[in-house]
Amino acid sequence: MTQHNASGSAADVVDILTTDHKEMMELAGQIKRSSNIEERRDTTETLIAEVMRHAVAEEMYVYPVIEKSIPNGTEEVEHDKQEHDEIVQVMKQLEDCNAADPLFMERVEKLEGLLSHHADDEESEQFPKMRKHISGEQLTELGKRWRRPKMAPTRPHPSAPHSELFHKSVGAGVGMVDRLRDKLNGRQTN
Numbered sequence: 001m002t003q004h005n006a007s008g009s010a011a012d013v014v015d016i017l018t019t020d021h022k023e024m025m026e027l028a029g030q031i032k033r034s035s036n037i038e039e040r041r042d043t044t045e046t047l048i049a050e051v052m053r054h055a056v057a058e059e060m061y062v063y064p065v066i067e068k069s070i071p072n073g074t075e076e077v078e079h080d081k082q083e084h085d086e087i088v089q090v091m092k093q094l095e096d097c098n099a100a101d102p103l104f105m106e107r108v109e110k111l112e113g114l115l116s117h118h119a120d121d122e123e124s125e126q127f128p129k130m131r132k133h134i135s136g137e138q139l140t141e142l143g144k145r146w147r148r149p150k151m152a153p154t155r156p157h158p159s160a161p162h163s164e165l166f167h168k169s170v171g172a173g174v175g176m177v178d179r180l181r182d183k184l185n186g187r188q189t190n
Contacts, residue, residue, distance in 0.1 A: 012139035013062060014127045016146050020054050021119035028112040032105070041099040044108065048091045051115070055084045061145055066126070069133045076126060083118045090114060 011019075027047040034040045063080065067073040090111045097104045130139065 011143050012136065013142035013146055014130055014139060016143050017054075017058070017062070018123060018127070020050070021115075021123065024050055024054070024115055025112070025119070028108065028115060031108050032112070037099045040104070040108075044094055044099065047111075048095065051087060051091065055087070057146060059084070061142055065134060065138070065142065066130065070126075070129045071133070080118070080122070080126075083114065083121075087111065087114050087118065 024047060027043055027050065031040050031043045031047065034043065059081065063077045067077050070076065090107060094104065094107045094111060097107060
């Protein structure tokens with residue numbers, strides 16, 4: 001199903017990425033506002049799954065276009081991948097932490113800060129460059145392809161390489177294993 005913007009036309013990838021950022025920040029806010037430990041854990045797991053799908057799709061579809069189309073695009077992509085690595089590390093720490101432990105909320109705060117910084121960088125600097133150097137047609141085509149890969153990992157894998165080749169080959173298997181673990185543990189990641 002193709003996503004559409006407010007005017008009813010197919011949304012371009014910049015609009016979709018911006019919406020994803022807002023949804024992730026809202027999930028982080030829900031975790032912080034909740035006093036129910038089980039709800040915190042469930043919402044955290046949903047946030048982790050969404051961040052992983054977003055990052056994988058960004059690295060598979062958006063970053064190669066940025067590298068080819070934007071001046072200094074390779075350096076920007078490397079910076080973004082380093083930020084993804086930091087986010088994955090914190091998500092792994094969260095996944096391994098008891099939601100009743102005060103450290104859990106400290107890690108949620110840290111994750112929220114990293115996500116906010118990453119989104120702000122992209123929205124204020126990278127997205128305007130994308131609109132300037134990449135045609136509207138290409139941005140819309142990327143938006144159409146943006147269906148977050150169903151085979152993307154739903155859990156953080158800090159030691160896994162963040163590369164298009166990994167995600168298109170081995171990453172799909174990791175995603176299947178993640179979803180099997182999720183199903184066995186009753187975790188909702190769809």
